[in-house]
Amino acid sequence: MDFKGSDTIPGPRSEDHLPHTAEAAVKIVIVGGFGVGKTTMVGSVSEIRPLTTEETMTQAGIGVDDNFGSDTKTATTVAMDFGRISITDQLVLYLFGTPGQERFWFLWNGLFEGALGAVVLIDTRRLEVSFDVIGRLEERGVPFVVAVNSFPDAPRYPIAELRTALDLPEEIPIIECDARRRASSKDVLMTLMRFLHALALAKAPA
Amino acid sequence: MTPPQRRRRFPKQEPPPPPQPAKEGVEKAPERLYVVAGPDGERADIDLVTLIVARADPPASATPEQSATLRLCAAPLSVAELSAYLNLPFSVVTVLLTDMLTAELVQARAPIVRQALPDRSLLEAVMHGLQRL
Numbered sequence A: 001m002d003f004k005g006s007d008t009i010p011g012p013r014s015e016d017h018l019p020h021t022a023e024a025a026v027k028i029v030i031v032g033g034f035g036v037g038k039t040t041m042v043g044s045v046s047e048i049r050p051l052t053t054e055e056t057m058t059q060a061g062i063g064v065d066d067n068f069g070s071d072t073k074t075a076t077t078v079a080m081d082f083g084r085i086s087i088t089d090q091l092v093l094y095l096f097g098t099p100g101q102e103r104f105w106f107l108w109n110g111l112f113e114g115a116l117g118a119v120v121l122i123d124t125r126r127l128e129v130s131f132d133v134i135g136r137l138e139e140r141g142v143p144f145v146v147a148v149n150s151f152p153d154a155p156r157y158p159i160a161e162l163r164t165a166l167d168l169p170e171e172i173p174i175i176e177c178d179a180r181r182r183a184s185s186k187d188v189l190m191t192l193m194r195f196l197h198a199l200a201l202a203k204a205p206a
Numbered sequence B: 001m002t003p004p005q006r007r008r009r010f011p012k013q014e015p016p017p018p019p020q021p022a023k024e025g026v027e028k029a030p031e032r033l034y035v036v037a038g039p040d041g042e043r044a045d046i047d048l049v050t051l052i053v054a055r056a057d058p059p060a061s062a063t064p065e066q067s068a069t070l071r072l073c074a075a076p077l078s079v080a081e082l083s084a085y086l087n088l089p090f091s092v093v094t095v096l097l098t099d100m101l102t103a104e105l106v107q108a109r110a111p112i113v114r115q116a117l118p119d120r121s122l123l124e125a126v127m128h129g130l131q132r133l
């Protein structure tokens, strides 16, 4: 913690202020392994420069399978980047780029429970990193879509092959994206929203 | 080349939880460093996207954190943004806000959370908003 006092903290720029009519917010979680492009995706669609919220965890919380080194005395800071999209004068959408390891998720109360849904970002060079994430979302009943971030040197698999590898049912969308491009990231979010809408329709037919 | 294959885990195949130091009051690893309780040991039900708005000018007794919060929340601001600008962990901000809500220095506008039956018009509003991007 390094609280610097009231006068030295830079706040939001005036153009980043939400209108006074803003009364509610929803969130979407973008989850994936290390370096898969979470921050890039948040940044490409956010109306504000991505911000970071941090939480600190004692060493007891760091699993034995980590790569934080063997110094068991230190606390670990886990950072989560997020961005914002104003939907209407009343409604705001927040996007959180969340580390893939479930042991970090509890740090932010209700991060997944309260989210509309999630985007699982995957890198085909390290597909197995996403297995655990997908399993956890399934267990928690968090609806999600899969976005394949197309790194140039990554192996390309047909979507059907990826679906089989990820053991996902036909109805869960899997799409390719380039997280650096706003239009592509927007497509991913729209795919998630259409999927959520279809789920809602199926639960309560019009 | 074929991709690696995911195997579904079933609850029965869960690995046993890692051994824990025998310590009182510790429910489970991992541990958050700042689990600080508010007044009466309560934590207000504050979400990352709860919008906070200042309701008053800082009282003479305000701490620097409280004054900064009131200044930052002149316009509605999410708890996540507050945490980022204050450079304080979410859990610490939660405690700070619990106090300030009790003292009626700030107002909280609750987040909309996923329900068993999602509100279709809400989803449609989000879709329309995204389309305009």
Ligand SMILES: Nc1nc2c(ncn2[C@@H]2O[C@H](COP(=O)(O)OP(=O)(O)OP(=O)(O)O)[C@@H](O)[C@H]2O)c(=O)[nH]1
Pocket: A032, A033, A034, A035, A036, A037, A038, A039, A040, A041, A097, A149, A150, A151, A152, A177, A178, A179, A180
């Ligand atoms: N070619 C390509 N590069 C990308 C894409 N998305 C991200 N990158 C690059 O990949 C690197 C990692 O991206 P980040 O957005 O920082 O990934 P992250 O998931 O936030 O990483 P951590 O927070 O460190 O886990 C950066 O250098 C990006 O420029 C993409 O779609 N295509």
Ligand SMILES: [Mg+2]
Pocket: A038, A039, A040, A081, A097
């Ligand atoms: Mg990142």
